[in-house]
Amino acid sequence: MNRKISEKLIEMLLFASAATAIIIVALILIFLVKEGLPIITKVGIIDFCLGMRWNPIAMVGDPTYGIFPMIVGSFYVAIGSLVLAVPFGIACAVFLAEIAPSWARSLLKHSIELLVGIPSVILGFVGLVLLVPFIKDHLGGWGFSILASSIILAIMALPRIISISDDAIRAVPMDYRDASLALGATHWYTIRKVILPSARSGIVAAVILAMATSIGETMAVLMVAGNVSMLPSPIYDILDPVRPMTSNIALEMSYATGDHACALFATGIVLFIVVAVLNAISHRALKSRMGVER
């Protein structure tokens, strides 16, 4: 009898631990909405998300809260990082999975683990002291730029893209490779026409996941993006500074009060939604791949 009660008690305790994560997620949503929603309803969701001017501490006139340049900034630096990291990452993954001798494979694998471990603030710092002056001196502009942010984010995204793509490539059945090679195709032709297409959905999932992570990253971009809350002009000028949503929160939260603080929480809501949607797409892509595989 006694034993039965204690067994039940333990199960309830374990259930409570398991429920903690979902409770925290619920609390995060409640607090974001509680703090952020008033300003969104006050300004209007359209004006908040598509407004061009962020001027929370207005000396003259009313403060304005438009985060459109920051939404663009977040996507801009994240997509920029993918443009750099995806081809390079896939090349490294193909190298790892297909042609690396075992010593090279273990060397690269360990290096990637080392790269994952480097705290983002240190990558941002290296970007600040190496990359920003380099861009300023050799490419022009202020140095703090979309380009600098994209490069730093690409370095952060690289390990994840490499390891998931490596797994996806290695999951391609040996038969496919053998069949193609037996038909007289070269190794590279086999990689390009057989292996990469078969591994495509896994690689796509990796890329979307990397995008979500890049949009959610704070410290590394905060230190190199320049943090000017305007659209780059002209829009394709990657040497212009931007202020991604994460930087906006990190920069101003320490002194914001009243509506201003609310607007930062509202920025957090938008950021949360964007990242959650991307994560969901990536999970779906991974799941559908599991379904197809035998």
Added chain:
Amino acid sequence: MSALISPVTADKAAKVVLWASAGIALLILAVILGYIVVQGVHVISLSFLLGSPRLSGAEGGILPAIVGTFWLMVVAMLSSVPIGIGAAIYLAEYAPKSAVTAVISFGVECLAGVPSIVIGLFGYAFLSIYLGFGFSVLSGGLALMFMVLPWIVRVSEESIKTVPNAFREASLALGATKWQTVRRVVIPSAIPGITTGVILGIGKAIGETAVIMFTAGSSLLMPMSLFDPVRALPYHIYILASEGISDPMAYGSSIVLLVMVLAINLAAIAIQRHYGRHYVRN
């Protein structure tokens, strides 16, 4: 193009490019680590490691930041490890295939995807203001707990699932209860994997900055209690670098933080090797 270049040439060229990509990846890592070490190694000394900062950190040492980082990790791990392992045991051993279980797993996935700055915002609103913990070791540590909890649940669940079913059946057949089986048979078999996961979790949390910016505070004084504010090492690096206080000090602090992360990862690898278990890190 393929008509102009023979397949064999293309094959050779492609392999050169792939080798080069791998080489560049190694080069990037070497440049980052090498630059920091070369710039910062002359700052490292006993008085730097064990001294107190002066002039907002432009001179002196970083001991309070090291101690602050240590206490943040202690709070984060003491709170996340029991809950995380408990959750993993429930999910791997007890959970019925039901909608409730699906919601719980979904919650873990969701929490893992929340951007760190949003966790920081939430930690500020909930822990510092609503619960009244203020800017303190406690707020910062609990906010870090929100961040590492999903990781600990996931790695623990994976290690528990690799324990062969025969172990469980043998124990149950001897008349042990479910909890006895879990506690005496399943957990001991899964403990190397769980330990490795927990240590890697510390490695992830220790360099985190955005989560603790508005929760742990930025005091450069030595923390004396859970309710004292601290400035963790990564935040210290950020302030030194971005406010232009002192680059050399930032390099020195970066080396210390890198050594900590490296030591933690090596410890995890050592445990993994020692138990000779196949452990996949993603």
